[in-house]
Amino acid sequence: MGRSVLVTGGSRGIGLAIATAFKEAGDEVAVTYNTSPPPEGFLGVKCDITDQEQVDAAFDTIAEQQGPVEVLVANAGITRDTLLLRMSDDDWDSVIQTNLTGSFRVARRAAKGMLRLRKGRIVFISSVVGLLGSPGQVNYAASKSGLIGMARSIARELGSRGITANVVAPGFVETDMTAVLPEETQKQYLSQIPLGRFGRTEEIAKAVRWLSSEEAGYITGAVIPVDGGIGMGN
Numbered sequence: 598m599g600r601s602v603l604v605t606g607g608s609r610g611i612g613l614a615i616a617t618a619f620k621e622a623g624d625e626v627a628v629t630y631n632t633s634p635p636p637e638g639f640l641g642v643k644c645d646i647t648d649q650e651q652v653d654a655a656f657d658t659i660a661e662q663q664g665p666v667e668v669l670v671a672n673a674g675i676t677r678d679t680l681l682l683r684m685s686d687d688d689w690d691s692v693i694q695t696n697l698t699g700s701f702r703v704a705r706r707a708a709k710g711m712l713r714l715r716k717g718r719i720v721f722i723s724s725v726v727g728l729l730g731s732p733g734q735v736n737y738a739a740s741k742s743g744l745i746g747m748a749r750s751i752a753r754e755l756g757s758r759g760i761t762a763n764v765v766a767p768g769f770v771e772t773d774m775t776a777v778l779p780e781e782t783q784k785q786y787l788s789q790i791p792l793g794r795f796g797r798t799e800e801i802a803k804a805v806r807w808l809s810s811e812e813a814g815y816i817t818g819a820v821i822p823v824d825g826g827i828g829m830g831n
């Protein structure tokens with residue numbers, strides 16, 4: 598039997614690649630989704646991470662079906678891009694509620710079970726934008742930087758109980774989230790990436806799987822960039 602893994606927002610994009618990587622390694626993988634269910638082979642649990650009741654119910658279902666969560670990947674996230682002066686309270690709140698508060702909710706709930714197990718791995722999916730900033734993404738960048746402070750605080754609180762908390766910071770990865778960006782913006786990003794191409798979802802997934810493996814047992818509070826070099830030095 599593999600470990601009980603949960604990937605939030607694992608029905609598509611980077612989350613689905615992460616879920617697939619764990620499945621291939623022999624783990625039992627649950628995937629929460631908001632609107633689009635995952636493909637076959639995963640325990641799909643409908644759960645809006647902005648709703649605490651749905652989060653609690655999802656963790657109960659997962660514990661029943663595949664055991665308490667031992668590896669949590671807080672991946673679900675959204676963007677609502679616009680310039681600062683045009684950014685509404687709703688643009689701000691929805692992004693912070695999903696990306697930051699949602700990740701807090703699932704981490705808090707997962708930590709409960711991990712403390713009982715006296716082991717666990719938490720990986721937050723941040724973004725290079727949380728380190729470099731990005732025009733039009735004040736809400737998104739703030740939410741993604743916030744994950745770093747959260748992970749490092751959890752790493753300090755729970756390290757002595759065998760629980761690690763780390764961050765993966767992807768650069769520009771080809772998914773639905775980036776497909777909507779104007780061609781001009783995509784070209785601009787591309788010109789700044791030392792490796793000269795956008796990332797693939799599987800490349801993010803491999804870093805997450807490794808961080809959650811035995812081999813990375815002495816790594817906690819770290820921010821691992823998987824960004825083709827765009828955020829170098831940050």
Ligand SMILES: NC(=O)c1ccc[n+]([C@@H]2O[C@H](COP(=O)([O-])OP(=O)(O)OC[C@H]3O[C@@H](n4cnc5c(N)ncnc54)[C@H](OP(=O)(O)O)[C@@H]3O)[C@@H](O)[C@H]2O)c1
Binds near residue numbers: 606608612632723
């Ligand atoms: N793509 C990139 O270039 C890039 C770069 C850096 C960081 N990231 C981060 O990587 C993560 C995944 O990005 P992606 O590109 O794969 O995005 P995506 O294709 O847009 O997928 C987002 C996922 O999050 C889920 N989700 C959104 N709101 C949710 C909510 N309230 N409750 C539960 N699930 C929710 C979606 O579920 P439904 O399908 O059910 O709506 C979907 O599975 C995000 O945190 C993103 O910020 C992406």
